[in-house]
Amino acid sequence: MTLTTYSSAIDMRAALDRKEISARELLALHRERIDAVNGEVNALVSIDFDKAEAAAAAADDAAAHGRSLGALHGLPFGFKDTVDVAGWRSTHGSPVMADHVPEADDLLAERVRGAGAVTVAKTNAPEWAAGSHTFNPIFGTTYNPYDLSRSAGGSSGGAAAALASGMLPLADGSDMGGSLRNPASFNNVVGFRPSPGRVPTWPNSTPWDRLAVQGPMARSVDDLALLLSVIAGPTDRTTMSLSTAGSTFARIEQTPLAGLRVAFSADLNGALALDPAVRAVTAAGRDVFSTAGADVQDAAPDLSGADDAFTTLRAWQFQMNLGPMLARHPDQFKATLAENIRDGEALTGHDVARAMGEQAAIYQRIWRFFERFDVLVMPVSQVPPFDAGQEYPETIDGATMTSYLDWMRSAYFITVTGCPAISMPAGFTPEGWPVGVQIVGPPNRDLKLLGIAKAFEALNPAGARRPELDRMR
Incomplete structure (x- = not known):
């Protein structure tokens, strides 16, 4: 088998096992691609090939002695720049953290590196992961590989663009208001927001939080499941930790769509x-679902209160986590983020209690909704990739967006439900811009949702269409 940087992570891993390619050779293949396209896409930051080559050599040495380092042995990897990785510059896209080099791994990095992945770089993210367009004052803007004038989305925009342009086979992301799903839609890759606690987050200043999660991104469901099998699984370090072993997700079987109850x-x-x-x-x-024999009905859950619940609890958390830093560095935050933090300062205990009550009521209604349906199918993002020179879309089909969050409701309304949701490549606009479809499952039914997504992928191979970066030069 001849590998390219668009080969699947599963195939790369198999070729490494069969010793058809070494980890150093696989790294060299990706380095060539990174050198060719990252200057235009700007998806990878803090690249360190010296460290990567040392890790690849260690992987090859282990293989030569009959030892596997784990499920990701020898695979090149980039961590979102909001994840602390020991010895790697980890800026969170903020000038305040521009020189931050952590001494210890976050749990996600610990698991990925422990499974043998070869760290190559960090992936670009907006300042403090705030907003679904990836730009920051340290590294600049990440551009969409399908059209270099358009946004790559965010906040995991660097991860999605790196996958789409063949610079990495796997990447992690995080998602509060759509930051795994939106960039996956914009870049024609797969982004999975798991149930809260499926991928435990540590360190975590809000261990009870159900809004923010970490999760996997890849070019296919099978590759995504490979990464999920490593980063999922219980831990005693945080209260939000589901008990299912990560290995449960290592192999995904297609769920038949015939007879599936689809809203x-x-x-x-x-x-x-x-x-x-x-x-x-x-x-x-x-139409993909209905043609496959699913029982598709026009229906939507009652998500009244989701807007207030999300924006209130998000502002509260932003103020708690970033308020003291904003007070010390008032000129080193983008205006929209600073405004968000200050909105949190104005909240009362009554405001937070109301939002928590709304969230609880939505969870009960969504649970009832999924007694009647197996999945909900809806848009990931309300717009296709927009002009990268904008901070956010100001209008959608004639409707004015009053803040940098308004255009993300299709994602953050689902966040409030606590349901797992996956962004699947679905098609393209006439201009050639990718658009994803969001498939939402019942709370904690991540495995079944992935099986449904894999069946959808088999019937609608939109994800196989690659960007024409060479033509765009």
């Missing part, structure tokens, strides 16, 4: 402004 909603009963091109691709995604 479809393009706009959540009018709650979402939607770009017409996104509406068209989402409708085509519905």
Whole structure:
């Protein structure tokens, strides 16, 4: 088998096991691709090939002595720049953290590196992962490899763009308001927001939080599951930790779509402004299920209160985590983020209690909703990739977006439910911009959701279409 940087992580791993390629040779293959395209895409930051080559050599030495370092043995990897990786510059996209080099790994990095991955770089992210467009004052803007004038999304935009442009086979991300799902949609890759606690987050200043999660990104469901099998699984370090072993996700079987009870909603009963091109691709995604024999009905859960619950609890957490830093460095935060933090300062105990009550009520309603349906199919993002010169879309189909969060409701409404959700490549606009479809499953039914996503992928291979970066030069 001849490997390319677009080969699957599963195939790369098998070739390493068969000694058809060494970890150093695989790294060299990716280095050539990174050197060729990262200057234009700007997805990878803090690249260190010396460290990567040392890790690849250690992987080869282990293999020569009959030892496997783990499920990711020898695979090149990039960590989101919000993840602390010991010995690697980890900036969080903030000028305040520009010189931060942690001495210890976060749990996710510990698990990935412990499974034998070869760290190559960090992946670019917006300042403190705030917003679904990846730009920051340290590293600049990440561009969409399908059209270098468009946004790569965010906040895991660097990860998604690196996958789409063949610079990495796997990457991690995080998601509060859509930061795994939105960039996956924009870059024609797969992004999975797992159930809270599926991938434990440590260190974590809000260990009870159900809004923010970490998760995997890849170019296919099988590759994504490989990474999930490493980063998922219980730990005693945090209270939000589900007991299912990560190895449960190592192999995903397709779930037959015939007879599946599918709720479809393009706009959540009018709650979402939607770009017409996104509406068209989402409708085509519905057709994939109905053609396969699923029982598809137009239906949407009652998510009233989700907007207030999300924006209130998000502002509260931003103020708690970043408020003291903003007070010390008032000129080193982008204006929209500073405003968000200050919104949190104005919240009362009543405001937070109301938001928590709304979240609890939504969880009960979504649980009832999924007694009638197996999945909800809807848009990931309300717009296709927008102009990278904008901070966020100011209008959608004539509707004004009053903040940098408004256009992300299709993602963050689902965040509030606590449900697992996956962004799957679904199609393209007439301009050639990728659009994903969001498949949402019942709480904690991650494995079944991945099986449904794999079946969708087999019937709609939109994810196989690669960007034409060479042509765009």
